[in-house]
Amino acid sequence: MATTSESQPAQTGPAADDAQSREGxxxxxxxxxxxxxxxxxxxxxxxxxxxxxxAEHVAAWELEKEVEELTSAERKRVYTSLQQSHLPTLERADVIEFDDRTIELTDEAAELDVYLDIVPGDSVPWGVYYLGLTVIGTIVMAGLWLEVLPTETIPELGWATAVFALFAVSAVVHVGQNRRMRLGGMERPP
Incomplete structure (x- = not known):
């Protein structure tokens, strides 16, 4: 993906087109x-x-059943679809190696993790969460500058440490959740 910054001009030409094509x-x-x-x-x-x-596991996840509860028709439908359509597509993209019966991920599959920031339906996206923390930090800093926050009970360094601790704990939780929610990181797909 082409990005711009003051110190680095935007990529143009075939390299940028290739990156955008791969991302698409x-x-x-x-x-x-x-x-x-x-x-x-x-x-x-x-x-x-x-x-x-x-095919068994994909069918079980799609139908929200245990593998043992699947019918042969349910297995066969997913098996055929994977064999004829989805696995060849993944192989053409160099994500897997597929030899009609065996499937193995390639090194290119690790590249997919960047695109899979899965946010559960009942949670706030991390970008919005960090923006909220920044607002809190700004309010604390403004309160210290304007001398409206008590510095007798909590010194200025204490306020700064509290804001830093909020960011640090949030970052640790964020990394942990991302690892847990990654494809392949749990029993059922997220």
Whole structure:
């Protein structure tokens, strides 16, 4: 993705077009739930997986059933779709290696993590959360400058430490949640 800054001019030409094309391809790959589930299962297993096992788990997740509860028709529908459509698409994008029965992630699959910042439906996006912390920090700093915050009970360094601690704890929680919510990081896909 081309970015601009004062010290670095925007990329133009074939390199920028290639980066944008690759980014579009990645978003297209991840736009399909079945492909995300396939990537999740492969990451979770951390090695080659069989098409049959992959199809079973993807079908179970899609239908919100246990693998043992699946019918052969449900397995076959997902198996066929993976074999004929989704796995060849992932292979063309160099995300997996697929040899008709065995699937293994490539090193390119790690690149997908950047695009998978999954925000649970009941939570605030991290960017908005950090913006809120910045507002709190600004209010504290303004209160100290205007001498409206008590510095007798809590010294100025104490206020600064509290704001810093809020950011530090938030960052630790953020990193932990991102690792937990990553594809392959939990039993069921997020």
């Amino acid at each position: 391809e990645i978003f297209d790959l991840l736009s399909n739930q079945r492909r995300r589930y396939a990537i999740h299962y492969c990451k979770r297993e951390a090695g080659p997986v069989t098409l049959g096992d992959l």
